[in-house]
Amino acid sequence: MKRAALVAFVSCAILAGCGPWGPQGILAGGPFLGAAQQGPPKDWSFTDAEMLIGIETRGELFRHSVTILCVSADGKLYVMARHAPKKRWVQNVLRDPRVRLQIADRIYAGLAVRIDDERGDAPDQTAVARAFLRKYVGLDAPGARALGGAPAPGDDRAEVWTFRIDRPEVWP
Amino acid sequence: MRRAARIAAVLLLLAGGGAVWARLFAGGPVGPIPGGWLDGEPTRDLPRDWTFANRAPYLLVESRAFTLPWSGRVWFLAHRGRLHLLLPAFFGQDLEQRLQVDPRVRVEIDGKVYEQVAVSVTDDVDTADLLAPVLRRQFALEIGGAARRIPDAKQAGMSIFRLEDPPALAASVGSSPP
Numbered sequence: 001m002k003r004a005a006l007v008a009f010v011s012c013a014i015l016a017g018c019g020p021w022g023p024q025g026i027l028a029g030g031p032f033l034g035a036a037q038q039g040p041p042k043d044w045s046f047t048d049a050e051m052l053i054g055i056e057t058r059g060e061l062f063r064h065s066v067t068i069l070c071v072s073a074d075g076k077l078y079v080m081a082r083h084a085p086k087k088r089w090v091q092n093v094l095r096d097p098r099v100r101l102q103i104a105d106r107i108y109a110g111l112a113v114r115i116d117d118e119r120g121d122a123p124d125q126t127a128v129a130r131a132f133l134r135k136y137v138g139l140d141a142p143g144a145r146a147l148g149g150a151p152a153p154g155d156d157r158a159e160v161w162t163f164r165i166d167r168p169e170v171w172p
Numbered sequence: 173m174r175r176a177a178r179i180a181a182v183l184l185l186l187a188g189g190g191a192v193w194a195r196l197f198a199g200g201p202v203g204p205i206p207g208g209w210l211d212g213e214p215t216r217d218l219p220r221d222w223t224f225a226n227r228a229p230y231l232l233v234e235s236r237a238f239t240l241p242w243s244g245r246v247w248f249l250a251h252r253g254r255l256h257l258l259l260p261a262f263f264g265q266d267l268e269q270r271l272q273v274d275p276r277v278r279v280e281i282d283g284k285v286y287e288q289v290a291v292s293v294t295d296d297v298d299t300a301d302l303l304a305p306v307l308r309r310q311f312a313l314e315i316g317g318a319a320r321r322i323p324d325a326k327q328a329g330m331s332i333f334r335l336e337d338p339p340a341l342a343a344s345v346g347s348s349p350p
Contacts, residue, residue: 026204051262129313138329143316160312
């Protein structure tokens with residue numbers, strides 16, 4: 001019975017994800033309604049006030065949007081994907097890095113560039129790890145670092161990929 | 173246009189019906205959808221050490237703070253033998269608000285339901301030790317040395333609750349995991 005309810009819920013979520021609206025909480029959505037702001041912000045630190053933002057990616061047929069976590073570090077914006085290889089939005093970004101972000105009631109365009117490396121100690125990645133702990137855990141940890149690459153067999157940690165949002169080459 | 177409205181209405185009905193069903197009849201949360209009362213077997217034999225629970229990624233927690241019981245999947249860690257609930261603000265504050273009204277909870281592990289009382293953890297003493305395994309598992313992050321909780325970060329951070337045995341059941345604490 002529980003399985004039937006879960007199947008019904010997932011079916012609804014998939015169907016809802018095709019609609020012309022952004023993500024609704026844990027439910028994926030389709031394209032954002034509205035146009036992107038003209039010009040990217042010089043400093044993304046205002047996003048520290050937002051716990052969750054929406055990201056719209058370009059699938060092969062449809063645009064796909066979900067709610068994600070984000071952090072700013074040194075004025076740049078980063079978004080993270082837990083269990084990244086399984087995420088549809090991540091696969092879309094790898095195919096086409098053009099994304100739109102819904103932050104509060106505004107939409108911004110950008111290019112998502114993956115920044116993490118196997119060792120997890122790229123300069124951006126370390127800054128993101130510290131910023132993440134400050135924002136989402138309320139922890140000041142100067143020695144924090146990200147664990148890069150895929151987890152070893154038997155290791156139950158999530159595989160997290162980090163993307164920096166860069167200025168798009170052509171403004172939409 | 174009318175067809176699209178019908179499809180939207182059907183989707184809304186299905187989603188609403190599913191949520192109501194989960195809340196009233198599912199016997200616990202259905203995936204990420206909150207449920208009602210947990211339907212596991214109630215037990216009064218409380219483990220002395222809850223470390224055995226760490227093999228599961230989530231803990232099923234039920235609160236009866238308001239009229240309808242609420243249950244959900246919660247991040248947790250058994251640390252120094254006691255269960256700790258880890259409630260990040262980005263998952264919403266449903267459970268935290270309920271715990272502020274009534275700290276009594278029921279938790280389900282391996283089909284058995286135990287009664288506990290949630291106590292907010294606000295001190296700095298071993299926060300890093302407590303959070304390190306969860307941050308590693310859920311976010312692939314290592315704290316890497318000393319860390320301290322940032323004052324006033326509670327709203328944007330992660331609330332921690334330690335589960336303690338209710339006084340009425342303290343005498344029935346066992347010595348081994350079930």
